[in-house]
Amino acid sequence: MVNIGSCSVVMLDGATKGIPAETAPFLIGEIGQKGWNLLAEDLPLPLAVLRQDDIAHNSRWMRDFLHASGAQIAPHGKTTMSPDLFNLQIEDGAWGITLATVQQVKVARKYGHRRILLANQLVGRAAIDGIFGELKADPAFEFFCIADSVANVRALARAAAEWHLSRPLRILVELGYPGGRTGCRTIEEALRVAQEIAGSGGRLSLAGVEAFEGLLRGTTASETRELVEAFLARLLDLAAQCDAAGLYGSGRPILSAGGSAYYDIVVDKLQRHALNSRYTLLLRSGCYLTHDSGMYRRAFEQLRTRNPALAAWSGGLRPALEIWAYIQSRAEPSKAIANFGKRDASHDDLPVAIKWFRPGGSMSQPERIPCGHRVIQLNDQHCHLEIAADSPLAVGDMVAFGISHPCLTFDKWRTLYVVDENYTVVSAVCTYF
CATH class of the missing domain: 3.20.20.10 (Alanine racemase)
Known part of the structure; x- marks a missing residue:
């Protein structure tokens, strides 16, 4: 559980990135009382979210590794x-x-x-x-x-x-x-x-x-x-x-x-x-807590080769940080544009499209995005997504992107939203860059 404690007196309002524009000022520690759900479109996109269960899992994984190794950590x-x-x-x-x-x-x-x-x-x-x-x-x-x-x-x-x-x-x-x-x-x-x-x-x-x-x-x-x-x-x-x-x-x-x-x-x-x-x-x-879908995922795959037993321990580390965005344009058959960019995500390596969701449709949970979808370019506020000819993506669909190098995504958000397995916002964390 990621509990708000230190930063509970920080105020958020409609001018905060990720908060609905009409929202009156409130304490960050009260955000879990709002009942906001990402999939219900309660929050404007793009949005940086931390998956609570994955954060907790990664924290336990490193704690157990340290206990077994005799080392200590100053993350x-x-x-x-x-x-x-x-x-x-x-x-x-x-x-x-x-x-x-x-x-x-x-x-x-x-x-x-x-x-x-x-x-x-x-x-x-x-x-x-x-x-x-x-x-x-x-x-x-x-x-x-x-x-x-x-x-x-x-x-x-x-x-x-x-x-x-x-x-x-x-x-x-x-x-x-x-x-x-x-x-x-x-x-x-x-x-x-x-x-x-x-x-x-x-x-x-x-x-x-x-x-x-x-x-x-x-x-x-x-x-x-x-x-x-x-x-x-x-x-x-x-x-x-x-x-x-x-x-x-x-x-x-x-x-x-x-x-x-x-x-x-x-x-x-x-x-x-x-x-x-x-x-x-x-x-x-430091990056074990959120892991990622790029450079540290690859590093963990190398660890898996070096030490399969350690990598398999409790299922290994999980990517916990996602950027959600809308598909806002499908002007070409093989390209979609999502409404996020370099202002929202690290771009040492380009983000990876990992799952999608159609609001108001028959999907109860996000689904793994089909093969053939690849981020090919980021502008300040636009993501160029190469898509397959039979892509199901349409304007208004929501897509989750995994990132590479979490440090450079955290520093683009003053507030990141902690969500449960149903993408309901249960808390939030503030950053100081």
């Missing part, structure tokens, strides 16, 4: 930027929340989250002051960030001295790879950063080591796995060298990797080296 909150979904993940046992920017940290702090990993370098006076102000104001706030340069570490140490913090800023050294994003390119460079943190006179503390493997790609699935495993082996080497040199601060050090594509490889590689008995093994997958 990446930038996926949804929804405090209510953060709460669901925390209730299911998440260690904390991962975020990418200080603005995102401020949102999580506003809604009561006390353990946050900033999976980014903390740079710039405004950002540093914002975090140090939070740390000084709340002794219970646990904050971690990452660093990949001596220059950044020295800037943080100077700022910590200026703020007279009563506890050290906890930092994970980030290991990267040539051609990647951030992260030290060599273990030697990472060790210098770690030594700088440890030698800061107590202003900073080395909390662990970290990497992000999600962008590694080979020409084949097996080559990709080899690249990921080799990268993780380097991370293990770094962790061991930091340990041998006595660089870690107090507490159990963190060993963190594992985005939404290769978390099973991360757990397998790190567990086999038994480091999780000494370290907190922390994954940061």
Whole structure:
């Protein structure tokens, strides 16, 4: 169940995307009392919906995986930027929340989250002051960030001295790879950063080591796995060298990797080296909660090949995020136009037509869309759908589209509507992008 809690005082009205135009202002927590049903055309389309049963299933699936693996998770909150979904993940046992920017940290702090990993370098006076102000104001706030340069570490140490913090800023050294994003390119460079943190006179503390493997790609699935495993082996080497040199601060050090594509490889590689008995093994997958019908569906199919038993566990992850739209034009025999576009859905990969419904007809539930229907282009507000010659779609029909890369769909909606198995709106979540 996705319960509204944190954002219950947010007001919605007819100017809110997805709310009927004549609707007077009301609290988001009251939306389940409206009795609105998507299939009854109570709401204007396009509409982004979260299928409640699938969200709950995915949350349980990841909880059970973590329990069996011995790993913990700080799900990446930038996926949804929804405090209510953060709460669901925390209730299911998440260690904390991962975020990418200080603005995102401020949102999580506003809604009561006390353990946050900033999976980014903390740079710039405004950002540093914002975090140090939070740390000084709340002794219970646990904050971690990452660093990949001596220059950044020295800037943080100077700022910590200026703020007279009563506890050290906890930092994970980030290991990267040539051609990647951030992260030290060599273990030697990472060790210098770690030594700088440890030698800061107590202003900073080395909390662990970290990497992000999600962008590694080979020409084949097996080559990709080899690249990921080799990268993780380097991370293990770094962790061991930091340990041998006595660089870690107090507490159990963190060993963190594992985005939404290769978390099973991360757990397998790190567990086999038994480091999780000494370290907190922390994954940061964020997209598991909604899954998708594109890039993460394909990633899960690769997981199914690598580990069929795990993928089959409880039926695997399910796509929980859908965009519903009307067919508004059939001006050509082989093309239909739906009334949504880039303003409504991510388009790294084009959306996928998955089911359809004819309002007022004989259909009691949406049906799987027949083969031969394919999204070929998105404009700002229009979706070009290639259709089969015998397509049943007509103007006024409703079509559900699965998306790829949920992060970039969430950020197009301030409100997403949670529906039950009959597409009745039972709650809603707000986002802060």
